[in-house]
Amino acid sequence: MMDARLSLTARELKKWVRNPLQMIIMIIQPLFWIFLFGSAFNITNLVPSNLPSMKNYILNTYFMGAKNYISFLTPGMLAIMALFTAMFSGVSLIWDRRFGYLTRLLSSPIPRDSIVFSKVFSATVKGTFQSTILLVIAIVVPGGLYLTSNFTALNLVMVYMTLIMLSFGFSGLFSLLSVRIKTIETLMAIVNLLNLPLMFTSSAMFAQNMMPDWLKDISSYNPVTWAANTMRYEMIGGIALNSTIITNILYLLLFDIAVLILIFAVSRYGFSE
Amino acid sequence: MDYIIDVEDLRKVYSGNIEALKGINLKIRKGEIYGFLGPNGAGKTTTVKILTTIIKPTSGTAYISGYHIIKNQKEVRKIIGLVPQDLTVDDDLTGMENLVLQSSFYNIKREEARKKAIDLLELVDLKDAADRLVSTYSGGMRKRLDLIVGLIHDPDILFLDEPTLGLDVQTRTRMWEYIELLRKEFDKTIFITTHYLEEAEKLCDRIGIIDHGKIVVEGSPDELKSSVDFDLVELDVDNLQEAMKILVNFDAETRENKIIIKIRDSEKNVLPILKTLTDKSINIKRIHIEKPSLNSVFLKYTGREMREGESEEDIMKTMRAIRRAR
Numbered sequence: 001m002m003d004a005r006l007s008l009t010a011r012e013l014k015k016w017v018r019n020p021l022q023m024i025i026m027i028i029q030p031l032f033w034i035f036l037f038g039s040a041f042n043i044t045n046l047v048p049s050n051l052p053s054m055k056n057y058i059l060n061t062y063f064m065g066a067k068n069y070i071s072f073l074t075p076g077m078l079a080i081m082a083l084f085t086a087m088f089s090g091v092s093l094i095w096d097r098r099f100g101y102l103t104r105l106l107s108s109p110i111p112r113d114s115i116v117f118s119k120v121f122s123a124t125v126k127g128t129f130q131s132t133i134l135l136v137i138a139i140v141v142p143g144g145l146y147l148t149s150n151f152t153a154l155n156l157v158m159v160y161m162t163l164i165m166l167s168f169g170f171s172g173l174f175s176l177l178s179v180r181i182k183t184i185e186t187l188m189a190i191v192n193l194l195n196l197p198l199m200f201t202s203s204a205m206f207a208q209n210m211m212p213d214w215l216k217d218i219s220s221y222n223p224v225t226w227a228a229n230t231m232r233y234e235m236i237g238g239i240a241l242n243s244t245i246i247t248n249i250l251y252l253l254l255f256d257i258a259v260l261i262l263i264f265a266v267s268r269y270g271f272s273e
Numbered sequence: 274m275d276y277i278i279d280v281e282d283l284r285k286v287y288s289g290n291i292e293a294l295k296g297i298n299l300k301i302r303k304g305e306i307y308g309f310l311g312p313n314g315a316g317k318t319t320t321v322k323i324l325t326t327i328i329k330p331t332s333g334t335a336y337i338s339g340y341h342i343i344k345n346q347k348e349v350r351k352i353i354g355l356v357p358q359d360l361t362v363d364d365d366l367t368g369m370e371n372l373v374l375q376s377s378f379y380n381i382k383r384e385e386a387r388k389k390a391i392d393l394l395e396l397v398d399l400k401d402a403a404d405r406l407v408s409t410y411s412g413g414m415r416k417r418l419d420l421i422v423g424l425i426h427d428p429d430i431l432f433l434d435e436p437t438l439g440l441d442v443q444t445r446t447r448m449w450e451y452i453e454l455l456r457k458e459f460d461k462t463i464f465i466t467t468h469y470l471e472e473a474e475k476l477c478d479r480i481g482i483i484d485h486g487k488i489v490v491e492g493s494p495d496e497l498k499s500s501v502d503f504d505l506v507e508l509d510v511d512n513l514q515e516a517m518k519i520l521v522n523f524d525a526e527t528r529e530n531k532i533i534i535k536i537r538d539s540e541k542n543v544l545p546i547l548k549t550l551t552d553k554s555i556n557i558k559r560i561h562i563e564k565p566s567l568n569s570v571f572l573k574y575t576g577r578e579m580r581e582g583e584s585e586e587d588i589m590k591t592m593r594a595i596r597r598a599r
Contacts, residue, residue, distance in 0.1 A: 007377035015365040018406075100359030104422070107325040108378040109350035273328055 004110035008118030009125075012092065016126060026126070030134030033077050034070060034144065041205050042069040062207040066236045067146035074138045074145045075159075075231035076204030079224045081134055082127045082163050083198060086170035087191045089123030090178030094187060097178075102273070112267040116175050120263070123171035124164060131163050150238030158234045158245070165252040166227040172259035180272050204228050226251045276336075277303045277430060277462050278324065283333035285319050285486075293319040295486040296333070301464065301479075303429075306456055308477030309466040310567065312579055316486040317466035318358060321434045324464070325355045338429060351379065354428030358435045360415045361422075364408040368399055368418050371407060372425050379426035386425065393421040397451055413444035420451060430462045431455070437472060445472070452476055470567040470579065482571055489574040494567065501565040501573050504539035506546070508532040509559035516555045520546070528578070539564075 016022065039045075047055045059065060063072035093115070096102045105115055138145035174191070181187050199205075201215065202224035208216050219225045226248040233239045280299035286292050294316045301307045309317045322328045324335055326346045334341065340348040362371045369390055376386035394400045397417040407415060416436070423431060436452065437445040453476065455461050467473050473480050474494045481491045490497065503524075509531050510516045516532060517525065523546070524535040536542045539562050550557060563569060571579040 004378050007374055011363065011366065011370075011374055014370070015363075018365055100357050100361040101363060103322075103327060103357040103359070104355065104361045104375075105378075106327045107350060107353065107355040108375075109347050110378045273322070 004108075004114040005117045005121070008105075008110075008114055009121040012118055012122030013125060015092075016122065026130050027133050030077070030081065030130065030137055033081065034074065034134065034138050034141075037077065037205065038070040038073055041073070044069050062210050064207070064232055064236045068143065070138065070144050071146045071236060072207070072232065073205060074135070075235050076202070076224075076228040077138075078131045078134060078159075078163060078231060079166055079202070079227040080199055080204045081131055082167040082227070083170050083224055084195060085127035085130055086123050086167055087174050087195060089119045089171040090175045090181070090187055091184065093119055093175060093178040094181065094184050097182060097272075106271065106273065112271050113264050115271075116172070116179060116263050116267045119175040119178075120168060120171040123175070124167040127167040127171070128160065128163055145235075147235055148238035151235065152238075152240070154240045155234040155238060158240055159231050162227045162230045162234075162249070162252065165249070165256055166223055169223060169252065169255045169259050172256075172263055176259075176262055176266050179266055179270060182272060198222065198224060202228060223252060223255050226255075275302070276300045277305075277338050278307075278335070278464065280324070280335040281333055283320065283323060283335060284331045285316075285323060285328070286331045293486055294323075294330070294333075297483075297486075297488060299335075299481065299488075301462065303462055304456075304460050305478050306452075306463045306465065306476055308473040308480045309464070309483050310468065310470070310473040310480050310571075310579075311466075311483035312468055315468075315483045317468075317483060318434055319486075320483075321355070321432050321464070321466060325353055325432055326350055351426075352429045354423040354426065354431045356419050356423040356431070356433045356436060358438060360412075360419055362407050362415055362418050365406065367404050367406055368394060368410070369403045371418060371422055375422050376425045381426060389425060389427075390421075393424060396454065397421055413440060413447070416440060416444070416448065417451065420448070424455070427459075428461070430464065433463060433465045435466055435468070437467070437469065445469075449475055468579070470571075474567055480567070482567075482574060484571075484575045484577075490570065497567065497570045498565045501569045503535040503537055503569070503573075504565065505563040505569055505572070506534040506536060506539055506543055507559075507561040507563070508534065508550075508557060510550065511556045511558060515553070516550055519549060519553055519555070 044055050044058050047058065059068070063069065066072040093102075096105070102115070139147065177190060178187055181190075201218045202222040203219055204224055208219055208225070211219060230245050230248045233242065233245050239245070278299055278301035280297055283294055283297040285294040297316070297320055309320065311317055319328070323330045324337065324342060326342055326349050329343060336342070337349045338352055340352075342349055363374070366374065369387070372390035372393065373383065373386045376389065381389070391400065391403070394403050397420065399414060399417055402410065402414060407418065410418065420433075420436065433452070437448050440448065449472065452463065456463060465473075465476060477494065479491065479493055480497060481488045482497075483489070490500070492500070508516070513527060513530060513532065517527060520532065520534065526533055534546065536546075543560075543562065547557060547560070568579055571577070
């Protein structure tokens, strides 16, 4: 006996694995992110090379004492990648509606939420997979990510937990959109409207103490910030738990619970045929 | 509970005040093959969507096997099977995977599902293609797979929404054979919608002719045909206006530059008409006589004709569906 939530998730993942081009792109994409953003936004490059202490000052003051900017950026990019993968989680629901597959699902005795959850679960798996690739690449390349020497298995678990929580929340939110939205174009417009603002109002690329006060305030409400800051403590600071981490994880948890409730409510009462 | 499908005064108004159904009443017995025959946009698919709990009616009630379609939604969904109009099998999965996935919605054990799937694949001659991706299937193969996906949980009632829409003649004939086989072997109640006269006549025990959201007449194909007491005579003449003037005493009208006359016993009665016309030097290019058929039934009750045959639109629609799926 297999629950429809699981079998539908398996369907999504099968479709994903069977599309080699999609896989290749997902593997290449993190490279772009790390090296493009890693170079473009690396403000330590502005420091003349004869002032090494100035560079260290910036790294220590703004970048949590990371060895280089990429080390600071990588946790942020992990969060952004989770966000961007999640944003497209609703696309396949719209295709299902277009192809008529949804008609079949809606006439079957499955919980309506299983349709949404299959998209959310599979997007979370995809996002986590891509994050892993990014992480490996960032570590392997010379001059890339320098993990703290105190990095332990517990830190790794915390990193993944954070990523999964973030992926789940955003996948849920964006999958819910396609419960009502019927065209890809509309969904894309919404995704485009939100992706850059969500990225730039977070601490993914810059430390919050570099930001003007208004932006800092906004960024404190952004789940991407909660995740990025948490992962920085784990990866650069080597700290498994402190009060900031606990607060952030709690926020993420509340975010996920809110999304969970929304999924149950919206998919039960508002599924568009 | 005498009827397996019992529908009373079903109405559906879509947003924009589009009245799709204007009071549908249906009583279908167990084991019957019931056909909804009507042109595109008559309300056939809307009825199927309501009865399969996909959309809610604006008013009216319907019971499937005694279960209310809104209050007992879940029970209804367990006992019905639906083969929607669009091709709804998943292209990125194999035929077998599609069947096993569908069976998981009904809590059928995996082993049992595979066994059932093999039987069904054999039934529609798809066993050899079972482990191929559906994207490699032809249109007819997809439709056959679609049919058995709707059957994997052994439903009491099967809804087939335009089961042969846009299929070529050969494939359509085969689909009919499969549908008849289902009835013979499994004794299913089947609800078919179609706008092909021949399909309705060949498959259905009872037909409801639906037009503009209402059932205009209902009965077995033979009953319906015997209710028509005229033949249709179609004349192609070179002077239409002149000919119509001569035929003023007959039940005649023009359609698409042809004259349609309703007369009884056409074998006998058509000759004087032809003579009158030729005497007045009207040149008759072509004559066609149609004995009572579902087409004349449709004409009698709706005042319009429902021509048999494949419309360009149907073929385009199917082509689009397949292309989209790829």
